[in-house]
Amino acid sequence: MKPIKILLAACLLFAWQVGPAHADVETGPVPQGAAVLGNDISWPQCGSDLPAPPAFAIVGVNGGRPDTVNPCLAAQLAWAGQSSEAAAGTPAAVYVNTAATGPVESLWWPANNTYRGTEVSNPYGMCNGTASPACAYVHGYAMAFNDVVILKESGDGAARRMWWLDVETGNSWLWDKAANAAELEGMTAYLVGTGAEVGIYSTAYQFGEIVGEVSPGSNLHGLRNWLAGAESAASAREYCSSAAPLTPGALVTMTQFTEGDLDYNYPCPSAAPAPATATAPQHDPQPAPQPKTTRVTAYAELHAAQIS
Numbered sequence: 001m002k003p004i005k006i007l008l009a010a011c012l013l014f015a016w017q018v019g020p021a022h023a024d025v026e027t028g029p030v031p032q033g034a035a036v037l038g039n040d041i042s043w044p045q046c047g048s049d050l051p052a053p054p055a056f057a058i059v060g061v062n063g064g065r066p067d068t069v070n071p072c073l074a075a076q077l078a079w080a081g082q083s084s085e086a087a088a089g090t091p092a093a094v095y096v097n098t099a100a101t102g103p104v105e106s107l108w109w110p111a112n113n114t115y116r117g118t119e120v121s122n123p124y125g126m127c128n129g130t131a132s133p134a135c136a137y138v139h140g141y142a143m144a145f146n147d148v149v150i151l152k153e154s155g156d157g158a159a160r161r162m163w164w165l166d167v168e169t170g171n172s173w174l175w176d177k178a179a180n181a182a183e184l185e186g187m188t189a190y191l192v193g194t195g196a197e198v199g200i201y202s203t204a205y206q207f208g209e210i211v212g213e214v215s216p217g218s219n220l221h222g223l224r225n226w227l228a229g230a231e232s233a234a235s236a237r238e239y240c241s242s243a244a245p246l247t248p249g250a251l252v253t254m255t256q257f258t259e260g261d262l263d264y265n266y267p268c269p270s271a272a273p274a275p276a277t278a279t280a281p282q283h284d285p286q287p288a289p290q291p292k293t294t295r296v297t298a299y300a301e302l303h304a305a306q307i308s
Contacts, residue, residue, distance in 0.1 A: 037233070038083070038265040040095065040256070046072040051262060053082035056090075058164065058265065061150055062097040065171070066143045067107070073154040093162035095201055096147045099171035100139065100183040102131035110138040115145065124182055131174050133182035140186025148194060163191050164226055167202040169209055177212040181220065184211065188219050199224030199253070200246055207246045214247055222249040226265070230257035233266065240268035 039051060042060025057080035062068050070076070080092030103109040111129035113122045120141050124134035151161075165184055173180050184200070191198050200207070200223050214220050225245050230236035239255040255266045 036267060038085075038267070040263050040265060041076055041079075042095075043070045043072065045076070046070075050076075050079050053079060053084070055083060056085035056092065056265075056267070057083045058093045058095055060096070060166075061094050061147050064097060066097045066099050067146070068097075069150050073150070074156075077154065077156060091158035091161045093164060094151065095164035095166050096144070096187075097171060098140075098143070098165050098167055098184060098187065100131075100136050100174045100180050101172050102174050102179075103129055103135075108142075110135050110142065113138055115142045120186075123185075131176065131179060133176070133179045136174070136179040136182040137186035137189075140183040140188075141190045142186075143183075144187040144190035148191070160195055160197075162197045162199065162224075164199045164201045167200055167207055167210055169206045173210050177210065178215075181211045181214050181218060185219055188223070192219070197224070199226055200250075201226040201228065201256075202246060203227060203229045204244065204246065216248075218247070220247050223247065224253045225250050226254040226256065227252055228256045230255050230266070232257055232259070233264070236264070236266035240266070 036055055038056035038058065039054045040058035040060070041050065043063045059073065059076045059080050060070050061073060063070050077092065080086060083092060086092050101107050101109060109129065110127050113120050113127050113134075115138060120138050122134055122137055124132070124137050127135035127138050129135060147163075165187055167184065188198050200220065202210075202225075204227075211220075225247075227239055227243050227246075230239050236255040236257045240252055243252055243255070245252055251268075253268050255268065257264055257266070
């Protein structure tokens, strides 16, 4: 794993491209027990032959950074819609990239508690444009809002999907772990406010380096966990019972391993869904207000660099 450091603008085009689906997809041998396995895919698989639709699928919304778009999103969602789970009536899940950049040149960072003209109810007080938890919360809220718009603009017609927050050291984070936690809390607050279920994808090491211990009132408590790092189907099954959750009250509901050129995801048996318990940290019980629903280009306001 890479050490954490504050974002440098010169690194944005190259270091900020991560996600659960990291390998080019080629059809090949299916791991033992694959009847219950799923696959996750995203922008790295653009132009590649996708495998036969699995038991369930997860599709990346972004192009490796929070402010970009997976150029194959519509086609990959259509592929995911052929999975066994989708055929039974449960839309495929999606995952989104996360990062807390701070006020660096060329990237949008909030200077107050408004986004697109709407006041954001902020449990951390007033954002003043600094790399503070208050501003990180608004930034996370904005990223999640934009992700929802990206999904809608892809032609997505599903009423509701499971959303996973991809938390990795390969993206850019602040030294202040409380601010990093606030970034994820802002995203969670917005998504839960839309009626979506939210979970966290990471490893214990990466989540610890980025967020560490979260406060007792955090809305990250109790979210579903999707843990990476298993080496095989057997170790993925073992992770379900042996790996600790990322936050108190959470459940490990899915684990991931890579075999050949594909990422496989193992659903943990007897893992009941753990619904989000709040839309904001405990010291502000009011849910974050919804921005206006006018159609917008999701990443234009954020001055995003092009995908390299």
